[in-house]
Amino acid sequence: MNESPTQALLLASGRGVRRLDAQKSKPIPLVETPQGQAIIDSQIEAVKQADIDEINCLAGYHVEKLVETHPEIEYYYDSEWENDSNISGLAQYQQLLEGDLIVVTGETLLQPEAITRLRNVDCDVTVAVSRFPTNEAAQEAKRMLTEDELVLLEDGTVQPDVPDDQPPDARLLGAASVSDRGTERFRSAVMELSRADNEAAPSFYDVVATLSSADVCALEVEETVQTYDRQNALGRFLLGTKADTLARLDGILEEANILDQVVFDVATWEQTPEGVVDRIQSSFSSDPIVVRSSAVVEDGWHDSQAGAFHTALDVDLTDKRALTDSIKRVVESLQDGSGRADEDQVLIQPQVSDVAMSGVAFTRDLDSGGRYTVINYDDTTGRTDTVTAGEGSSQRTAYFRHGLDGIRTFEGDSSLASVRAAVEELRNLLNDPPLDVEFVVDNDGTVTILQVRPLAVHTGADRYDTRDVTDELESVAETIKGLQRSRPLVLGEGTVLGVMPDWNPAEMIGTEPDLLATSLYEYLITDDVWARARAESGYRDVRPEPLMVTLAGRPYIDTLVDFNSFLPATLPDDLGCRLVEHYVDRLSAEPDLQDKVEFDVAFTCLDFAFDERREQLEDAGFTDEEIATLRRHLRELTDDIVTGDVAPIATQCDRLVRLADRRQQLLDDEWETWSDTIRCVTHLLDDAREFGTLPFSILARYAFIGTVFLRSLGERGVLTDEEIETISEGVPTIAQELATDMQLLREGELDESDFLTQYGHLRPGTYDICSPRYDEDPSGYFDVDGGLDADPLALERDRESELTEWSPTLSPEAEAVFEDSRDRIRALIRDEGFTFTVDELISFITESIPLRELAKFEFTKNLSAALTLLRRGGREYHDLEPDELAALTFEEICQSATTNPSPVLSREFDRTINYRSKRAQIQDRITLPPVIRDSSEVRAFEVKSEQPNYITNETARAPVVQVEVREDLSPDELNGRIAMIPSADPGYDWIFGSDIAGLITKYGGVASHMAIRAAEFGLPAAIGCGEVVYEDITGAEVVELNCADGTFEKIN
Template sequence: MHAPVSPETEPFEFGTKAETLARLSTLIRSAVVLPMESFTVAQWRDDPHDVLDRVRAHSWSDVPLIVRSSSRDEDRAGFSNAGRYLSLSDVYGQHELRRAVDVVVRSFDDHPGNQVLVQPQLRDAVASGVVSSCEPSGGAPYRVVNWCEGPDTAEVTSGRGTVRTWYFLAGGDPEPPSPLLVGLPELIAELGDVSGDEPFEFEFGVARDGTLVLFQVRPLATARLPLSRRRHRAAVSACQAQVATLQSAGPPALSRDTVLGVMPDWNPAEMIGVRPRPLALSLYRRLITDGIWADSRHRYGYRDLRGTPLLADLGGLAYIDTRASFSSLVPAALDDVTAIRLVRHYLARLRANPHLHDKVEFAIALSSFHFGTPEDAARLCDEGVLQPAEAAILVRALRSLTVHMMSLCGPFARDVSELDRLAQWEMRRPLRWTPVRIPALVHLCRTQGTLPFAGAARAAFAATALVRSLVDAGVLSPADADALIGSATTVSTEMQRDFATVGRATFLDRYGHLRPGTYDILSARYDEEPDRYFDWTAREAPPRPPRFHPTPAQARDVRELLIANRMPGTERDLFRFVTSAVSAREYGKLQFSRVLSEILVEARRVGELLGFTPDDLSYSTIDVLTQLTGSARTDVAFLDESIARGRARHALTESLCAPAVITGAPELASFVALPGETNFVTQSRVAARVADVGAGDDPAGAVAMITAADPGYDWIFTKGIAGLVTAFGGANSHMAIRALELGIPAAIGVGETQFRRWLTAGALEVDAAARVVRPVPVAGRRVAEARAS
């Protein structure tokens, strides 16, 4: 065990990199500091031969060396300049040593007190990483360990490697996710005793024999946790109790236990963020996940889950209850025994493959009929999940509900008609705010907006699954599939075309209600800040996408598949359903978001009337807004109490860290983030144009996009960037640390696929507090200026 620092000992003070390591080398027992020699720039310039002689006098000077910067303006509280100055590894012999020192010295400013640190290089490393004593962006009491396995000890800080991240609560006794990390909790505790529990971070390596090697320790620039650790621990315990309760829920869901995820089914992480503010969360629940989601599926022929909420609110963190989701995707015609067996299998697959949490319907559940469904059902028999007779019943049930979905008198056609009626609804805004307005809009949005939209989205999923199965069957190429789906006339294509062809007023009348954060009162509508969203000088009509025209052989193959699978209609009927379903999903969102946007406008109006800002209202809930009476005194008190309560709860929400997929309550105290899970930095947000830094775009005022969090890109911070997105890297990479210190919202390590997708967006909104990045669907290809909050 580590020995605590005596109360009579003078408080530990951080110095330069070299000074801090020298002081710690005699104080810590759970790790070692490699031997070192340090000297100032003045000493080097005065007599480099003497300095070289001092290094050569050490017995370790014959092995490869590392020459490290130890500047006076590195590793300071509030400003680390992490990665700004050079360090050079694999330095051999006197000549290379002299050259390396010169190079490091030239990377400094001209202060003679800057230092250079020379150490033997750790040659037998098997792992390395960076540890923060608390969550860097908000100061929450989680230890955050970014690590990579292998001999490259700069992989984590440089952002080059595939970084894994382990979170665990301070004061706990966690089980390390790798034997290589077994000594880290004790080292963190020991450094905490030495530093007086001031926030810090350190870089470490693991030698082949398991010894922890301390490379660097520095103060951590972080916001102070706005609540006590005791209150935070109580919040975590309450969430753990809630998860335990969910694991023992009963009917109508078809499993005793569950898996929670931020992306399965309706994707709350994408729609409202992982840590939404109370108003956005309450709107999402009221309009979709409390009931509408299940009402829609019941209408389409799925199992009746009405009355069961889809979303679990863990201290303000939004999770989907996949037990409810999977149960609702079982055809109603299936008997209970078979349905239960299916849902348990789906949950087991998700537990074993948590990386599939954002694609459960394509990779796990069988929820509609396509041309590969019989083979998928046969695999369930091979795996012992179903008997052949049960598999045949499942296939028939999926075929029946999909055929009904596609028919001209089915639920999809009815939902499109409902959306058409909503499109005719005139948003006549009364001159004066009235208390009945918001409840009426909420009712309208639920019954004529999100309910038919949910059905259109279900049809679009079934259509996409059919197209994918045609690719799997070799009937269509991937390019053909893209052309077929691209043949659908969507809101996005119409908006781009309208931007180039209609007047400004007409364009904003059609699309002005849209906002990047559909449920977010702080996200400005297009017609509220049109010059920020649109470049009115770049009004070029987009090229029309190529239309899909099947070859005679493709048409014949589709007809044969339809006949073989007992599906009615022709290939033209199938292709027509695909394009209409894809179009209807976009059309439905345009229509229901028009009503939702009006709800947020009315919320702002009543806020202005009663003296509350939009930021204030973001902490209230839709339940409160629908209960306002029109009496100013009563409503002010009611709103004021709601906002205060919401602020306090959201402070707790922002302090909670949890995995993207939760399979049990203990994971709320210790977990490893999924590979490719984004690391968000700061608690701020920004909307700005995208700058591809690697391609030479000017990053000034933009969301800078760079592949890796490489310290070589430090210059971008001198350009006044608005935000930062990287494909690779961890929360403790040098670039992440610099963004944190400068208060720049950043999404680090979003993954190569997501990075490429966002790179093509005209603009992005990076909301680090809600842990979400949203493309801003602009016309004119850019956002004129950034706005941070």
């Protein structure tokens, strides 16, 4: 028996609360319990009441705050606290592991009685445990807790490594007594673990497991020791198997109904199947019924096994054979996949009829782990399984942020409000754990809960504070309110923010880009260049208003500014104001048009089908005179563009040639310092703006106008859809050349160094510094073994612009189409009052479309070279990896171009990166809608299944493959498959080197890069299908994509 342990050792290195404002962050011992007492206050109080005077504390995260709070105890700094292990730090201070010890982990609350009892055990090492009161509780713990917390107890000692087929006896707690004679063993275990090459950082429980090769005594402490950081404790108690959970909730819910149930285990079924059937038939009067699994391995906190076992719907209660066969199928699925079938249960319930709504609700966002109630529902089919089966074309998803005032409701959604009330009741009852709730609502508005289970959502190891998330959301809301107010330099007021209108950031940089990518896109396009390009082309000059705003790290197009920039510069302000506000109102009413604003919302040029859209303006209250005025100004604008009276195409080509000449000069320099590197980067990007993205922006607008003219020729009956496709495929582009050369590369007919010399600067994620260029990782993109022998940047010095000898060409088939329709086109030109000729229009179409792609190809050479230089310079001069540089803005990085760098610049970068990491964690817990119409939508919003843009009239039925999640994907694996990519970024052009069957993108509009590519190659594609549909498709193996009918279907 220990007389008097000489010291208490608190292991308190880890994070507790991490706030964006570091002054508000705190280590775990300073986290307050619900009673308002800090954990360390409780620990010190208990230790002193147990007559222990000497207290040592191993601390790391914000140790200074612990010192300030309790200066009377001795602190030892854990320099390795970030690896989430006290044990690695403890190895630095072996002197702490001498004499008699009470060891307490930072998140452990204990009473003096527990310390006294631990000291009184006559054992080298004694650890506190909590014995499970029943076998059921042990099984629950095995599902809910980590393996290293669970032990067997044998003759009062701890035995780790519980066998799979055996329930644990107890759970380890974070308190132990180590006697003087046991400290050598304890110290040896700590040193052994600190030296081991483990994937996971060693924990206090690992020390206990290492020590247990010899006796480690167990002390059952009942409620005198608790682990505070165990959230969801009540939820863990109430949430068992599917059947157990429903039984425990029955009778205690006011906002929802629990169905009657019959439950039996597999062993009972195998012994007395006829008795079970008789019991079921006598228990229910309603018909039909549902037979479902209720497995021990289902619905855990770390792995849900959702959908792993069979469910039988619409089973005829009166048909014994059908009932028996249904139960057998469920039992067989358990026996095949559970591993613990004898303990598993089968659950029988009535089949719900009269279904008005069905679906699934989560109490966390699956993608981010953010605190949202997410309700995915179907209110059209009358079925109960469309959401869980991933079926139903009209699924909708509503998001409600937890803990914010002003949560909006949706018009006419009483069923949705009832479901939300039921979920809120469950959250409050269970102390808000992550939940997965399956429900139905009948036509009387009654909510029936079919299942409640833990939601196995993984959000990373770092803690974050919900107050910071709330502050960030409120800041987003205030920013949106400001954008809704009138502004002095633009017409109209009110705006709609979208991720896909016009310059489509979702397509170009993604919906959650790194900060460097965002700042580069702003610098090269959306801050100024886009508006300058519009102004040079004859549109209203809206500078200095930026086009894009960033909310919680997500880029949005400000459509009020965007719609202003589509007005002819000569249009009267009063009419322009009315038009802009009409466009905003139309997009607000039909947010699914966000990727089609130039076609279906705004009037941005005059084509041959103006009268087909005239009704839109008439319905909005515009007079014939106003419509005629708009038509006249659009005619003058369009005429000037096609004839070359404004910003002629030749001028844009000259700019691009100059870009290449200057790039060669810049890359011929040598970079001996960080400042040298940054000066070159800055010059490359300045040139990219002036001679690259500016002409590209103009040519992109012209290519759009050319595309609109082609479409209008179809709408007026001059061209068929097939003839339009013939023209699209007959205009040679750099993308077609790339696809051809990729095929030659795969067939061994093109040398890989020649291929990479031509296309090596391309990268998926054009603005993403973390994305390797083709020539930096050729084997990752193509089936090649080697790469370039020379520095890729050195090769750029010798390459002339693709524009130097470029001239427009057209396939004979496309020429024939134009020739056959020449007279009808001439008549349309004359009727509309244009001054340009048929030849001028055909030249405009056949030049602008390929030149847009060529301009993009050219300016990305500068951007790609700049990113490569940054990667190299960041590593060489500041030991920064690309993912760290990605957290900085272009402006922050490039300050050294005009001023001498700070002597502590590396440390300044590190501080900024650390701050950005914290803020990114906070922003990652926020979910925002793809279209924002009002500040209230940061708190609650709805996302509908979006209508994709179907390209070609072809059909493809093939397996699907997600390109962006397969780092090991080879080009051959794409052959014969439908490729899925998140955005229409041109860096994904390498997929066309494979013989893909079709293409599906989450983001991208009808005029997007990949839409154009698909049209060029005659490839069936669904562009911009939206988040709901895209995520639904990801679970399919085979998809049929029917572009002619505008449908796609999951085959399995």
